[in-house]
Amino acid sequence: MQFLANVPALFELLANNIEGKIHVGLAAVGAGVGVGLVGAKAAEAVGRNPGAQAGILTIGIIFAALAEGLIFISIFLG
Secondary structure (H helix, E strand, O other): OHHHHOHHHHHHHHHHHHOOOHHHHHHHHHHHHHHHHHHHHHHHHHHHOHHHHHHHHHHHHHHHHHHHHHHHHHHHHO
16 A cells, blocks of 8 residues: 555656657667668569669668668757
């Protein structure tokens, strides 16, 4: 029962610490979606034209890194 008496204080502590971190979570979701789309389209492109695999791989890695960079930007600016 002592723990239940502390629940409002714990909830307030959690709410105060999470209020400025929502943008980091949203950036992580966006980066995950972006990397997933890059990977899917790169696999589709290699399936259509296997001879262009090296160029597609290079471009895919560059754009995946740009999508992941959103997380770091949101962490450093937030």
